[in-house]
Amino acid sequence: MMFLEERHPLKVSRRARPAFATHSHGPRTQRSRPGDPGRLHGGHMSVDAHRSYNEAMRPAGIGRSVGDMSVDHGERLKNARKRVGLKQHELATASGVSLSQITKIEQGDYTPRLETLRALAIAMRMNTSDLQIGNDAEQADPDTSDLWAPVRRALLGQDVPDDVPEEPATSDGVRTAFDEMRPLIDQHRYREISAMLPALLRDADTLEGQQGRSVRARVLTTTGWMLTQNRQFEAAATTLNRAIDASVDRGSAVAAVNVLVWAHLRQGQLTEARDLAVKWADDIEPRFSRATAAQLALWGRLWLYVANAAVRDNSPGETADALSLAKAAGDRIGHEMLYDPNPNRTFGPVTVAQITGECHVIADDPARALAIAEAAPKLVFAPSAAGRLRHRLDVAHAHAQLRQYPEAMGTLQELRDFAPEWLVQQRYARDILGKIIAKRRTLTAEMRELADQIRLEY
Structure with missing residues (x-):
């Protein structure tokens, strides 16, 4: 599936967003009007138009209220399957999901993962979110929750130490302490970061004035990022909304919004993201x-x-539109950069290519994903950034999809050695390793060791 062609628009209007892939739910429409500055001409359907078209073409009664918890996954799948005229065994054949699994879902005996819902949605030519109820989050294990408990309490103004310094905190002092923590963030040393954040948060909370708000927003955004990375989703959402509120300019606010969008994605909340x-x-x-x-x-x-949300939602046209817009921005910049002080937040042509590869992995096109990875520079800016590590997981997944299990295992082991605290927080890594070992009658010592280290359940 091709998401992105080699085009380089220099200006893009929000009313004309280019699409380079045929959408699965209908034809493109002409959106351009002559004379509009910065407009790209051609038969393109905008991101918003794709979504309006999907809504219009969706059968009545299917997926119009994803948040309606009165209908469970089983009822929603059964209603959708009957509406498109498929029997259970026909849906199993078309989707690649086993008949027994479909039966269990419809009977309410099994809660499907997002990837399963996507396979079913593709077979029925609808969006994944049409079948979705709730989220698809993996909750943190007890050790991780305990590790971040002091940070959560500090955010609530609890556990204030008795020996608080009489001298008030200053914006410069908090900024210096934050900068001293940045190398730990870069190295994904979460245990040390979680020990430093409570005092930093308490000091940031006392700052006043525009400068104080700016520093506080920065600390809260990074804290929200760390909480999301460690699957503390409720605390992360509250923290990021506080960061948006504290922001003194749009740049600071949208940095927090970016993290909040990512938090929605980590929980499988496609529509919200x-x-x-x-x-x-x-x-x-x-x-x-x-x-x-x-x-x-x-x-x-x-x-x-x-793009990340759209490809999971079985919206290839919308995915192509979004990737094209991101590519225009990346090409205009022309190089990789950090887009806020957090050393894990990169953007540029390489980042766009890596996310494009991720979209191909999700769309079951592993060969294309590996080709993109192979074409990327071997030495990249900010190699320890979380996005770079996530790309390596995409490479491992692509190898596993192609049954190249030694290569997949090798990539997972490299990540384990490079960023062990990061890897253990990745459900994606557990999914990949789980698929590898499911194909084997016996496990190697390396597989058993890695399974224990990333906390893969039996």
């Missing part, structure tokens, strides 16, 4: 001729999140 990203991308859309690199990066990163 996409809607929030599109809203803010429209709000901050830059003029390419005058925009700074940071403005382009923040905007482009939001479109990468839209």
Whole structure:
């Protein structure tokens, strides 16, 4: 499946977003009008138009209220299957999901994962979110929850030590302490970070004035990022909303929004992630001729999140549109960069290529994903950034999809050695290793060791 062709638009209007792939739910429409500055001409359907078209073409009564918990996964799947005229065994054949699994879902005996719902949605030519109820989050294990408990309490103003210094905290002092923590963030040393954050949060909370708000927003955004990375989703959402509220400019606010969108994606909340990203991308859309690199990066990163949500939602046309917009921003910048002080937040042509590869992995096109990875520079900017590590998981997954299990295992072991605290928080890594060992009658010592280290359940 091709998501992105080699095109380089210099200006993009929010009213004309280019699509380079045929959408599965219908034809493209002409969106361009002559005379609009910065408009790309051609028969393109915008991101918003794709979604409106999907809604219009969806059969009545299917998926129009994803949040309606009165209908469970089983009822929703059964209603959708009957509406499109498929029997259970026909849906099993078309989707690759076993007949027994479909039966269990419809009977309410099994809660399907997002990837299972996507396979079923593809077979029935609908969006994944049409079948989705709730989220698809993996909750943190007890050790991780205990590790971050002091941070959660500090966010609530609890556990204030008796020996608080009489001298008040200053913006410069908090900023210096934050900068001292950055190497730990870069190295994914979560145990040490979780020990430093409570005092930093308490000090940041006392800061006043515009400068104080700016520093506090920065600390809260990074804290929200760390909580999301460690699967503390409720605390992360509250923290990131506080960061948005504390922000003194759009750049700071959208940095927190980017993390909040990512938190939605980590929980499988496709509609929430996409809607929030599109809203803010429209709000901050830059003029390419005058925009700074940071403005382009923040905007482009939001479109990468839209692509990430859209490909999971079986919306290939929308995925192509979003990737094209992100590529325009990346090409305009021309190099990789950090788009806020957190050393794990990168954007540029390489990042766009890596997310494009991820989209191909999700769309079951592992060969294309590996080709993109092979074509990427061997030495990349910020190699320890979480996005770079995530790309390595995509490479491992692509190898596993192609039954190249030694290569997949080798990539997982490299990640374990490079960023062990990061890897243990990745459900994706457990999914990949689980698929590898499911194909084997016996496990090697290396497989058993890795399974224990990343906490793969039996």
